[in-house]
Amino acid sequence: MDTNTDSKAQPKSSIKAVTVFCGSSSGRHPEYLESAKRLGAILASRNIHLVYGGGAIGLMGEIAKSTIENGGQVLGIIPEAMKNVEGSGRESIPGVSEIVVKSMHERKQLLNHHCSAFIAMPGGYGTFDELFEVITWAQLNIHRKPIALLNTRGYFDHLVAMVDNSVTEGFVRPEGRNLLIVERDPEQLLAKMEGYEVPRTAQYG
């Protein structure tokens, strides 16, 4: 597959591996699953490895399956205790490499260690938790990796409004707002992430 319309060779991405945070449910609109499927295909076509929480269901399962089906590489990082919850029956997705970890904390550490960028797709509290943690780490200069929101159906509009309000009210610095790359289209999202310079920010809030 070719993702670049005016070049003949597939551009090699500056991003080697991306950690995707997303729901273990599928959402109420087919657009969510389609978006996960499409992002998986794009990652595979650019030879960007997918790193994720390791589930076989919902958006998590869909993006992993799509990446594999399109010839890409997937690493799932799943805590022992959750193997039977998120996987429900725990059919591993064929082709997915797995690391089983002892705790949620170890999972978060490895999800950070094994990637060069983060993408959040729609998800629940767990997704918001993972997302705000890596934003906080960026703010503390623990990592300099781009953080992007795949804004399918405007799912993250309220989150962006919340962060904008935090800036207005004086709890997040304006450069902290710039830590977030937000796009509805996965191609455009990745294009913005390539070579993105993460702004340095002082700790605040």
Added chain:
Amino acid sequence: MDTNTDSKAQPKSSIKAVTVFCGSSSGRHPEYLESAKRLGAILASRNIHLVYGGGAIGLMGEIAKSTIENGGQVLGIIPEAMKNVEGSGRESIPGVSEIVVKSMHERKQLLNHHCSAFIAMPGGYGTFDELFEVITWAQLNIHRKPIALLNTRGYFDHLVAMVDNSVTEGFVRPEGRNLLIVERDPEQLLAKMEGYEVPRTAQYG
């Protein structure tokens, strides 16, 4: 002391210690500092211990000072590495007990271990991170402690809209929404938290 409202004595709270997440900045409106000050006074008056991240500045410093000034007990839990960042000069607040920890992760564990309820006040990314982590833990049945948002100046209105949208779109279960107690007034917030039954929820999203 008695928990009944029709008693004359100051009601003893069913909550022994509350962990408060909030900004290390003060916000752009005096209402934020006033709200922190008032919450500290109320905690002291009810003999509820304050547990917090240990800073001396911003809302964090204000609530700690107010709790101490009003005769209450305060426990600050601060990572070694942040002692010089959040405290800026690191004047400890006289009267605050301190635990110095090795990592952000250990801090989060102790902030959970030492409390029987959580309150989020306005803050930045760090506050959102801490808040969504304890919500996620409640959803995973790791704890059964009430989680409340002190909604000063409607600061959390966007967050509530975000969570409502997550329910509508199928990424958070309706009972997951009920994990959050939201009030603008600290007295009313605490009244709602007393004896609150945290709904059991299946893991989702």
